[in-house]
Amino acid sequence: MIPAAFAYQRAKSVDEAARALGQTGDVKVLAGGQSLIPLMRLRLAQPTTIVDINPLASDLGYIRRDNGTLRVGALTRHFQIQQSDEVKRSLPLLAEIANEVGDEQVRSMGTIGGVLAHADPAGDYGTLALMLDATITTNRRSLAARDFFKGLFTTALASDELIVEISFPAVSGPHKYIKFRRRLYDWAVVAAGAQKMEDGGWRVGITNAAPTSVRASGVEQALASGASAADAAKRASQGLDPTSDLRGSAEYKRHLAEVLTQRALEGAQ
Ligand SMILES: Cc1cc2nc3c(=O)[nH]c(=O)nc-3n(C[C@H](O)[C@H](O)[C@H](O)COP(=O)(O)OP(=O)(O)OC[C@H]3O[C@@H](n4cnc5c(N)ncnc54)[C@H](O)[C@@H]3O)c2cc1C
Structure with a gap:
């Protein structure tokens, strides 16, 4: 139309x-x-x-390392993140996730700021932003990712506010993002991400099993208490609120969250 x-x-x-x-x-x-x-x-x-x-591509399309922080301009396109040597060095999980966003056409045009502002629960970067306590900077203020996502397709952005930058802590330890999808290049039915931090703790997040991405704090705490990946992953469905739709029932998506979390933890390199 x-x-x-x-x-x-x-x-x-x-x-x-x-x-x-x-x-x-x-x-x-x-x-x-x-x-x-x-x-x-x-x-x-x-x-x-x-x-x-x-x-504004020259002002808002950039990738910079600033001491322990990786700063990504809002208008940076998925393919730029995917191919960036700086991202691969400073936060390889972000490059891995960019590699999983849509197809080449989408990656050529789509931007990280657009994914976060659109706040689709199947958007992949929101999960990483929550897992790593990323900061989302607008023309007016800086917001922690946990304060940014308010619900389905809803953010804290005011109508005259635009995202200018997303900053992540640089961390390059073992990591994995696994998307379960029906077809190549499709959105995730459910996805799970895992990142080992410098202090030895894990950060874990789930995509598309609630109105927003979810940080799987229960899994993180279980791992910190010495649980195995398999036992900790049983907590991945805590705090989720998946809907039943053509991609699967809510029960199936909870199951996927647990299975994918275990695989992400066990497959992290
Ligand atoms: C076939 C297909 C498959 C896809 N698969 C995936 C996938 O697997 N994973 C995934 O994460 N995404 C996927 N996407 C979405 C894609 O990543 C888009 O790039 C993204 O949702 C929106 O980014 P954009 O730059 O295109 O934003 P636009 O479409 O231009 O804008 C989207 C919304 O965000 C607002 N907006 C954009 N930038 C800003 C800003 N800087 N500040 C404030 N508001 C802003 C716009 O006003 C609009 O409301 C897919 C898209 C398509 C078409």
């Missing part, structure tokens, strides 16, 4: 984009367009104005 009519503005700066977002009407940022444009074509989204931030 053809989207409903909308006004189009090319942003020349972050401030200008934020001012445009503050205009009356339903004003939306356009980043990679991989979620927004399909929604507009289905007329599930009918913004009155689109503010295109792609002209």
Whole structure:
């Protein structure tokens, strides 16, 4: 379908984009367009104005190591994260996850900021952001990932706020992200991630088994108390709230969360 009519503005700066977002009407940022444009074509989204931030690629598309922190600009595309030597050195789990996002076309255009702002529970980066206590910086403030995701497709972003950067702690120990999906390149039915930290503890997260990604604190605590991966993974379904749909029943998704968590922990390298 053809989207409903909308006004189009090319942003020349972050401030200008934020001012445009503050205009009356339903004003939306356009980043990679991989979620927004399909929604507009289905007329599930009918913004009155689109503010295109792609002209800000040199300001918002970057990957930098800053002491113990990996800083990623919001407009950094999935393929840039996937291929970045800095990401592979500083946070290889992020490169592994980028490698698993959609197909090549999606990875060529889609951005990390777009995934987080869209807040699809099947979005892969949200899980890592929660697991690692990432910081999401907007044009106004810095938010911990746990305060950013509010629910299904819902974040703490105000209508005139845009994400400018996501910063993760650099950590390169054993890690694994496993997506269970029906077809190659598909979204996760459920996914699980595991990362061993410098202090020897584990961080674990689950994708697409609740209205937002979930940090599997019960699993982390069990591992810290000396439980085996198999025993700790039995706690992976705690705090989940999966829905039954064409991809599987809620019960099946809880089972997947446990199985994938065990495999992520045992397969972490
Ligand atoms: C076929 C297909 C398969 C996919 N598979 C996966 C997958 O397996 N895993 C996965 O994680 N994703 C997947 N995606 C989604 C993809 O990663 C998109 O890139 C992502 O959801 C949105 O990013 P975008 O840059 O395209 O944002 P857009 O589509 O441009 O925007 C999405 C929303 O976020 C807002 N937004 C964008 N950037 C910002 C910003 N900086 N600040 C504030 N608001 C912003 C927009 O206003 C809009 O509301 C898939 C998409 C498709 C089409």
